Amino acid sequence: MSETPAYDPNNVFAKILRGELPAHKVYEDDRALVFLDIMPRAPGHALVIPKAPARNILDIDPEDLAYVHKVAQKVARAAKGVFKADGITLQQFSEEAGGQVVFHLHVHVIPRVAGVAMKPPANEMENNDVLADHAARLKAALAG
Known part of the structure; x- marks a missing residue:
């Protein structure tokens, strides 16, 4: 088993x-x-990240990991209503071999939505106006 590489503070999410x-x-x-994925696999596809520097599940502090999932649950509940979803898919990838990019x-x-397939990953950039609309709706739902 290889050692987990060090966290790179110049990754796109750190920026x-x-x-x-x-x-x-x-x-x-x-x-x-929490912010929207610019290449969403479905409307409302959001990313939850810790502010603490962590490469992935292999090196994150367990308390930070628990907090990220607490926020993910809050986002999932809001997104289900905002986007009239029938369910929620959560994904987390660790290291290149695990699918992490x-x-x-995150x-x-x-x-x-039942019967609607997800778009392929990193397939198509969403229109900025669509993302802005989705972000405003989700942000409003999360605010209360």
């Missing part, structure tokens, strides 16, 4: 956390950030 790259943010607190821990929260 989003520092405000160096834009994102359609829907929720933020002192420990987590961005090496900052949990995908994907609203699902």
Whole structure:
């Protein structure tokens, strides 16, 4: 078994956390950030990330991991209503062999409608206006 590589603070999600790259943010607190995937597999596809530097599930502090999943549950509940979903798919990939592409821990929260297949991963950039609309709706639901 190989050793987990070190966290790279120049990954794209770390840059989003520092405000160096834009994102359609829907929720933020002192420990987590939630924003929309720019290549969503379904409408409302959000990413939940810890603010703590963690490459993936193999190196994250267990308390930070638990918190990310607590936020993911909150997002899932809101997204199910906003996007009239029948269910939710959660995904988390660790290391390249596990399907991870961005090496900052993230949990995908994907609203699902029965009978509608998810788009392939990293397939098509969504229109910015559509993302802005989806982010505003989800943010409003999360706010209360």
